[in-house]
Amino acid sequence: GESVGLHLPTLSVQEGDNSIINCAYSNSASDYFIWYKQESGKGPQFIIDIRSNMDKRQGQRVTVLLNKTVKHLSLQIAATQPGDSAVYFCAENRGNAGNMLTFGGGTRLMVKP
Amino acid sequence: NAGVTQTPKFQVLKTGQSMTLQCAQDMNHEYMSWYRQDPGMGLRLIHYSVGAGITDQGEVPNGYNVSRSTTEDFPLRLLSAAPSQTSVYFCASSSPGQGVDEQYFGPGTRLTVT
Secondary structure (H helix, E strand, O other), X not given: OOOEEEOOOEEEEEOOOOEEEEEEEOOOOOOEEEEEXXXXXXXXXXXXXXXXXXXXXXXXXXXXXXXXXXXXXXXXXXXXXXXXXXXXXEEEEOOOOOOOOEEOOOEEEEEEO | OOOEEXXXXXXXXXXXXXXXXXXXXXXXXXXEEEEEEXXXXXXXXXXXXXXXXXXXXXXXXXXXXXXXXOOOEOOEEEOOOOHHHOEEEEEEEEOOXXXXXXXXXXXXXXXXXX
């Protein structure tokens, strides 16, 4: 079936460096793409989203890039901090009733001090 | 506001037992949903509701029942627990028109079935 998936299961970066987390999706009908951060023992926390009619969106220290040609999504975190250590999920929403989400498999980001 | 609350936080069941996972939200959200998260994986949708009295199946509904008698509560019932249902369960809520960035997740219930 159609799914959203991630390339790298674990990413280790030095504090202060930039991090890039990638995600591939297969459903070209998706309207929304969302990045979530999940810390150990907690529920997913919204980071940033992007609509399918955009190719870039910036937040505080985070940027999401969408390449619809190759169905690829990335999350860039600038000046990575120890508090950024978590598992990051991409998810897609197809604009359906109930705001239902289809999640990818997750990437664990480890920040070394 | 307490947001989305889930009880219990942890639960151990024997195969064949039944139980109900509770989810409540105090934000007057119309949409509520249940996801399960297996180790190292993303969340998968079990059931969802777009309003009181309305429920529908998600990606992995087998073995679970839901009901939505009030806007605030959306309990998830395991009728006969199986080891394959060992997982972390998350409840989420949102409102129509607010978009997915307004979807709030609860802290999760960790369930182990032996």
